[in-house]
Amino acid sequence: MPELPEVETTRRGIRSHVEGRRLTGWEVRQPQLRWPVEVPAKLRNARLLRVRRRAKYLLFEFDEGALILHLGMSGSLRIVETGSPPGKHDHVDLHLDSGYTLRLRDPRRFGSLHYQDNVAEQHWLLARLGVEPLEDDFDGAYLHRMSRKRKIAVKSFLMDGRVVVGIGNIYANEALFMAGIRPRIAARRVTRARYDLLASQVKAVLQAAIEEGGTTLRDFVGSDGRPGYFRAELKVYGRERLPCVVCATPLTGIRTGQRATVYCRNCQH
DNA sequence: ATAATCACCTGCTCGC
DNA sequence: TGCGAGCAGGTGATTA
Structure with a gap:
């Protein structure tokens, strides 16, 4: 059950492998997660600038927008060599220009993957969220x-x-x-x-x-x-x-x- | 407006 | 050994 520390740990674990890379393609083997998976075609060859976290969401920021990922109850990310065979619950692959792939596994499929143009925080899922517990305004x-x-x-x-x-x-x-x-x-x-x-x-x-x-x-x-x-x-x-x-x-x-x-x-x- | 409940989904444990 | 029941849990939607 990824909670905030696990999401943050995941972010730190993958960031060096994805920041600065271009997205060369992707595969969505199971589009039915909590909501239908969104990966717009215009992201092909887009450069992934950085990975941020807001609440338990991971925000993959590109020049013109962001992929918004939630790991739900059972989701996990790993970096695999592009082309390595997916397991039963490996639902989404994001292929990077490094020869590696960011792979989402989520057996219970409570996770989600959305896209938002411009600023990720404008997405309806993020718009009404409260303060971050580790920030100073939480006291x-x-x-x-x-x-x-x-x-x-x-x-x-x-x-x-x-x-x-x-x-x-x-x-x-x-x-x-x-x-x-x-x-x-x-x-x-x-x-x-x-x-x-x-x-x-x-x-x-x-x-x-x-x-x-x-x-x-x-x-x-x-x-x-x-x-x-x-x-x-x-x-x-x-x-x-x-x-x-x-x-x-x-x-x-x-x-x-x-x-x-x-x-x-x-x-x- | 606030609070309680439901729903989504699969893997695992438990009792019979 | 097999099988159905119950449980776990993030969080938006629905109902009270």
Whole structure:
């Protein structure tokens, strides 16, 4: 489940292989991802200037527009030699003038590939997104201000992409644990001071995961292309009924808004 | 307007 | 051993 750190790790892993290259062609073997795959004909021989990230989207910028890629739940990118045989779930190939191909694999097909002329952020998928969690405008004051009328669980609030992007289920659980906040508390009832702590813990856990991805980053050439998932560092996610790493109390597993939620009833209030 | 639910899709685990 | 059921999860669309 690529979350923001995994997407960022992917970006760093592939950028040196694609930036500055021309797109010589492509193959779309399965056009039905979450939305129909878009690769306009005018991109042939276009130069890929750079790869950026916005939320969990990877933006491949060309002179006149950008391809907008989302890895969904099961997507991954790898760099392969052009002509190497695709696997069952290798849905899209982008051929580069280096003799290599950027290959998208996505077994569950929750990912997407769109094209947007000019600035990628003008695309409807990106237009209403909230702030980036690692930028300075994401802080306790922002969370406090945005939550004043919100009755939803603070965990659901934290995962609302119109508020702040890139915080999926795994890191929402982790950040709330680190901040000592119970996931089901109404967002509007969390104090400014506690939002200060929550914002800083969100940054810390995402940054740590990105650095972990950097250290465990596999070679994106010829490998399976999947960055590490920070598994060893997770303190609550996937650990229901196991002892809390701080106080040894068995962790509580619940569901908030259809999502698996794990917390420590002793450490989080 | 906000909140809750649904839908998309496949691989994997589980119980029988 | 085989098989259906349930689950996982990002996020836009739909319903309440």
